[in-house]
Amino acid sequence: MTQFKVPVDLIMSKMAEDARQAHTRAQKASEVLLDKLETQLAQTPYDVVFQEDRVKLKHYKPKKKTAYKTPLLVVYALINRETMLDLQPGRSVVERFLEEGIDLYMIDWGYPTRNDRFQGFDDHINGYMDTMVSYICKETGAKKVNLMGICMGGAFSVMYSALHPHRVKNLVTTVTPTNFDTDKGLLHIWMKNMDADKVVDTYGNLSADIMNFGFLMLNPARLMIDKYLGFYEHMDKKQFVENFVRMEKWIFDSPDLPGEVFREFIKECYQQNKLIQSRLEIGGKRVDLEKITMPLLNIYGKFDHLVPPEACDKLTTAVGSCDTKDICLNTGHIGIYVSSKCQELFAPEIARWLKQRDGDLKNTPAPNNGKKGLARTAVLDMTENHPEKN
Amino acid sequence: MGNDTKDPFGLDALMTNWTQSMNQAMAAMAGAWPEEKPEEKEPEKGQKEGKGADTGKPGSDPAETLATAARYWQTIGSAMLAPETLASVLKGAGTIPSLSMEFGQAVLSSLTEFQTRLAENAVRLGESVDAYTFDRLDEGMPQVWADIYEKEFKKFFHIPQLGLTREYQERVNALMDKYNLFQADYAEFTRLCTLPFQRSVGVMQDKISEMAATGELPEDSQAYYQMWIKVLEGHFMTLFQTPEYVSALSKTISSLAGFTEARDAVLEDMMRGLPVARQSDMDDLARQVYELKRKVRRLEGELSRSKDSIT
Numbered sequence: 001m002t003q004f005k006v007p008v009d010l011i012m013s014k015m016a017e018d019a020r021q022a023h024t025r026a027q028k029a030s031e032v033l034l035d036k037l038e039t040q041l042a043q044t045p046y047d048v049v050f051q052e053d054r055v056k057l058k059h060y061k062p063k064k065k066t067a068y069k070t071p072l073l074v075v076y077a078l079i080n081r082e083t084m085l086d087l088q089p090g091r092s093v094v095e096r097f098l099e100e101g102i103d104l105y106m107i108d109w110g111y112p113t114r115n116d117r118f119q120g121f122d123d124h125i126n127g128y129m130d131t132m133v134s135y136i137c138k139e140t141g142a143k144k145v146n147l148m149g150i151c152m153g154g155a156f157s158v159m160y161s162a163l164h165p166h167r168v169k170n171l172v173t174t175v176t177p178t179n180f181d182t183d184k185g186l187l188h189i190w191m192k193n194m195d196a197d198k199v200v201d202t203y204g205n206l207s208a209d210i211m212n213f214g215f216l217m218l219n220p221a222r223l224m225i226d227k228y229l230g231f232y233e234h235m236d237k238k239q240f241v242e243n244f245v246r247m248e249k250w251i252f253d254s255p256d257l258p259g260e261v262f263r264e265f266i267k268e269c270y271q272q273n274k275l276i277q278s279r280l281e282i283g284g285k286r287v288d289l290e291k292i293t294m295p296l297l298n299i300y301g302k303f304d305h306l307v308p309p310e311a312c313d314k315l316t317t318a319v320g321s322c323d324t325k326d327i328c329l330n331t332g333h334i335g336i337y338v339s340s341k342c343q344e345l346f347a348p349e350i351a352r353w354l355k356q357r358d359g360d361l362k363n364t365p366a367p368n369n370g371k372k373g374l375a376r377t378a379v380l381d382m383t384e385n386h387p388e389k390n
Numbered sequence: 391m392g393n394d395t396k397d398p399f400g401l402d403a404l405m406t407n408w409t410q411s412m413n414q415a416m417a418a419m420a421g422a423w424p425e426e427k428p429e430e431k432e433p434e435k436g437q438k439e440g441k442g443a444d445t446g447k448p449g450s451d452p453a454e455t456l457a458t459a460a461r462y463w464q465t466i467g468s469a470m471l472a473p474e475t476l477a478s479v480l481k482g483a484g485t486i487p488s489l490s491m492e493f494g495q496a497v498l499s500s501l502t503e504f505q506t507r508l509a510e511n512a513v514r515l516g517e518s519v520d521a522y523t524f525d526r527l528d529e530g531m532p533q534v535w536a537d538i539y540e541k542e543f544k545k546f547f548h549i550p551q552l553g554l555t556r557e558y559q560e561r562v563n564a565l566m567d568k569y570n571l572f573q574a575d576y577a578e579f580t581r582l583c584t585l586p587f588q589r590s591v592g593v594m595q596d597k598i599s600e601m602a603a604t605g606e607l608p609e610d611s612q613a614y615y616q617m618w619i620k621v622l623e624g625h626f627m628t629l630f631q632t633p634e635y636v637s638a639l640s641k642t643i644s645s646l647a648g649f650t651e652a653r654d655a656v657l658e659d660m661m662r663g664l665p666v667a668r669q670s671d672m673d674d675l676a677r678q679v680y681e682l683k684r685k686v687r688r689l690e691g692e693l694s695r696s697k698d699s700i701t
Contacts, residue, residue, distance in 0.1 A: 010609040011607075011611065014609050014610055014611060015611050114672070114676065115676045116667075118680040127661070127687060135595055183631075186630050186631070189630075189631055189636060190630075190636060190639060192641075193640035194640060195640065195643070197642050198642075198643075198647045199643065199647050201651075202647040202650050202651045202654075203647065203650065219623065219626065220626055221623035221626055222587075225619065226619050229615075258431060276623070294569065
């Protein structure tokens with residue numbers, strides 16, 4: 001039998017050192033955890049200017065004179081909360097937009113209850129979204145809005161733009177799934193076999209806890225073990241603890257998903273992939289992507305495990321617009337909005353793109369030479385080419 | 391059946407003996423009272439006339455009632471002792487034991503099958519495991535139990551119920567059935583989720599052996615943890631894409647929904663008598679409000695468009 005040389009003495013002495021450090025850390029951590037922590041989310045001031053049922057329209061108070069003719073409406077997903085765009089001062093997409101002089105509105109979908117279980121795509125897109133857009137147009141005097149959608153909110157924005165193209169001046173989609181026929185992301189694999197009817201008929205809405213459990217199960221080693229060990233190792237650092245707790249608050253502040261939306265999203269999109277094929281019908285009308293003729297900016301994450309690039313990058317070639325652009329960021333699903341590196345790039349890039357298209361149509365650039373289906377694709381590697389300025 | 395010489399302890403022999411002894415006891419009881427001949431019996435002195443006259447009427451005296459009952463029993467008992475009658479009675483009486491017997495047989499055969507498959511699985515223990523592959527997901531015990539349940543036990547919860555409480559009893563049975571199905575699926579799902587941990591331990595052992603052989607063992611315990619968490623993550627990522635996991639996940643979610651549905655149905659039955667609104671009542675109400683809201687929204691739109699067209 002081979003005789004191995006195992007440095008047991010060294011390992012043991014290192015473990016003893018680790019134990020001493022852990023003891024010191026625990027003492028410091030108790031001071032940090034018992035101290036007052038700044039963990040509040042969404043601190044940028046806003047007014048709720050309109051409300052229908054549980055759905056609110058937020059209007060952010062401008063930081064400077066509005067530099068855009070067209071207001072921007074941000075549509076977040078029905079999963080988790082829009083507060084992710086305004087995590088904390090200095091790490092806020094909302095703050096960045098306001099600094100650029102954008103007149104910013106955002107939909108807060110609220111917390112659906114069992115009463116909302118019958119609300120589907122039609123109610124959210126032709127109902128709430130359309131009402132909000134009408135309100136903004138009426139209040140600002142604009143004929144159209146710029147629409148920016150995030151994840152499922154991006155899919156809603158695509159559907160809205162196809163159904164109401166006369167209301168949307170520019171469309172920005174971020175980490176937006178439109179092609180569901182891929183096996184790159186685990187969600188795409190798992191949802192293929194999901195009996196959505198059974199779940200919705202039984203539970204009414206899809207419980208946030210079940211959804212969160214599903215998201216944790218996407219990577220249990222990291223999200224259930226490593227993450228909390230990481231917290232344990234840094235819990236003596238106040239800023240780390242504040243950021244960690246803030247993120248935890250956001251992750252588990254999850255509304256239930258209205259049952260009919262879940263049913264339609266799973267069956268029509270994940271299982272039948274109707275959206276990208278322009279076969280989806282909402283409120284008796286076909287969602288024809290050819291009708292999306294306004295400029296389209298499509299941003300997604302190269303390492304997004306929830307909505308992989310393959311689920312996003314077909315949109316620009318499926319729409320009727322001649323002015324389309326893909327941007328693939330070297331980051332994941334949430335990193336686009338919250339990582340410091342992306343903060344430097346993401347919001348300013350959108351602001352710049354919108355600014356170029358804010359005037360009359362005659363001044364709008366036609367980067368695809370007026371030809372449909374020739375989307376420009378930019379891969380932005382923030383890790384190497386865009387080091388943090390601070 | 392009915393031949394007690396073949397089996398002195400059989401049900402038919404017992405029945406015959408019991409009926410005979412009951413007949414004898416009843417005959418003794420019947421004989422303990424005088425014959426029904428009141429005219430032959432002189433009223434005792436001082437006895438009220440009425441009472442003496444009453445003794446001859448059947449059922450008028452408790453003792454006489456008992457005697458009559460004993461005689462009825464004798465008649466029935468003798469009839470029962472006839473071989474054809476006894477066989478018929480025993481056939482009916484055998485129904486319940488035969489049901490129990492069937493259940494017992496199901497339990498026994500299941501245990502045997504369970505043991506066999508356990509032994510088959512045990513043989514595979516110790517076979518080498520390849521890292522990051524889940525193409526040989528051994529059939530787990532939960533799945534064996536699920537198969538046995540489906541084949542042997544499920545049917546007992548589907549025996550037709552009768553009478554006034556039929557629907558309620560059916561729902562209770564359905565709840566028990568769905569609970570068992572969910573437990574089986576959940577156990578299989580849990581088993582699959584523990585596989586990456588098991589396999590990671592095996593891979594770690596191999597890695598540590600390799601490093602020890604080359605003298606590259608890290609001194610920092612953190613390094614071991616980092617190694618383990620990477621291996622574990624890799625195993626999970628591989629497992630999650632296997633058809634077995636996808637199927638187990640889907641089945642668990644569906645069977646949990648099935649159990650919840652069955653549980654809610656039983657709870658709603660229980661709440662029927664209470665002065666509170668049930669979930670289904672509230673759902674009906676919510677649907678009505680939802681449909682009314684849609685109607686109002688549509689009418690508002692039409693009104694708005696009409697106004698626009700006029701102006």
